[in-house]
Amino acid sequence: IRASRTNPLTIDIDASLVNVHSDKEGAQRNYxxxxxxxxxxxMADYGKTNGTGEVLAVRLRPGNKAANSAKDHISILTEALEQLPDEFYDEQTTLIGEKIMVRTDSAGATREFLKHVDSLGLQFSTSYTLPVVKEHFVRWINQKKYWEPALTADGEHRNNAWV
Incomplete structure (x- = not known):
């Protein structure tokens, strides 16, 4: 109910590895x-004091399934959004996207997925590894003036962490 553009509900999307020790249906070797x-x-996250880490949706996939599947990211996000209470929708049952931020690691940094997230009007945060062919392309990264200190969930500065 308290979610807003400046203090959105965060939906974290991530794949995980679950090892099994015997032959199970759908189990596969992983990377x-x-x-x-x-x-x-x-999972839903609403900050350290309000966050529950509540699971909104889970999709069981074989161990050899790629983490950066845009189709799987879109599907799990769709299922997660369906679990949100009515306060996240307007009178015409349209999702109020500005109240939600989707957060992924680099596996979610696919064009197809991010285009989908943007089409829903959702905020998003993802990481992306830049391919570095030559050192001179990244020399500017070493200049601290382009970086800001990273913060913890409490808003405190993290030691030796920059973004």
């Missing part, structure tokens, strides 16, 4: 040498 599943999970 880390294990065997099992790679479920994709969407």
């Amino acid at each position: 880390k040498g294990g065997y099992g599943y790679s479920p994709m999970i969407a």
